[in-house]
Amino acid sequence: MKKIILAATLLCVTAIPMSVSAEKIGFVNVTRLFNEYAKAKGIDKMIEAKFSGPKNEIEKLVVDIKALEKEIKTNELLMSESKLTKSKKKLQEMVTDYRSKGMALEKELQEVRNREMTDFRKIVFEVTQAYAEDKKFDLIVNEGVMYVSSKLDITDDILSRVNKKAN
Numbered sequence: 001m002k003k004i005i006l007a008a009t010l011l012c013v014t015a016i017p018m019s020v021s022a023e024k025i026g027f028v029n030v031t032r033l034f035n036e037y038a039k040a041k042g043i044d045k046m047i048e049a050k051f052s053g054p055k056n057e058i059e060k061l062v063v064d065i066k067a068l069e070k071e072i073k074t075n076e077l078l079m080s081e082s083k084l085t086k087s088k089k090k091l092q093e094m095v096t097d098y099r100s101k102g103m104a105l106e107k108e109l110q111e112v113r114n115r116e117m118t119d120f121r122k123i124v125f126e127v128t129q130a131y132a133e134d135k136k137f138d139l140i141v142n143e144g145v146m147y148v149s150s151k152l153d154i155t156d157d158i159l160s161r162v163n164k165k166a167n
Contacts, residue, residue, distance in 0.1 A: 065094050
């Protein structure tokens with residue numbers, strides 16, 4: 001029984017490559033495509049503009065935390081017990097606020113990036129599908145390829161179509 005299963009598996013594995021014949025193959029570098037798309041759409045500038053206020057607030061909080069830490073460390077022996085306790089409590093509150101704001105900012109930033117990436121993927125998929133049908137491609141691949149000849153790289157063509165569709 002094992003010999004029959006092994007023979008059937010071997011037959012299937014060797015038959016598949018012989019039956020698949022792609023005459024026209026293309027490659028799309030999706031990483032390069034996204035970087036160019038992001039530049040063209042100004043995604044980085046949009047993200048920077050949207051998040052500069054909260055980012056500056058967090059950076060100011062870091063400066064304030066460091067200043068309070070330094071004050072506590074420098075004057076710890078000279079402070080009264082109640083003043084020291086209040087300062088340490090304020091420091092802890094500032095650190096908690098910093099962490100909370102940092103996580104909220106990171107979460108919102110990730111959501112914006114995910115939305116942009118989802119829109120990008122949809123456009124690339126639609127454009128690549130249309131391009132493949134228009135140019136009669138049998139197969140178009142992307143990431144995960146160890147080597148591709150430059151004559152198979154259609155990234156520039158796809159990029160120009162993606163940019164047209166995105167605008």
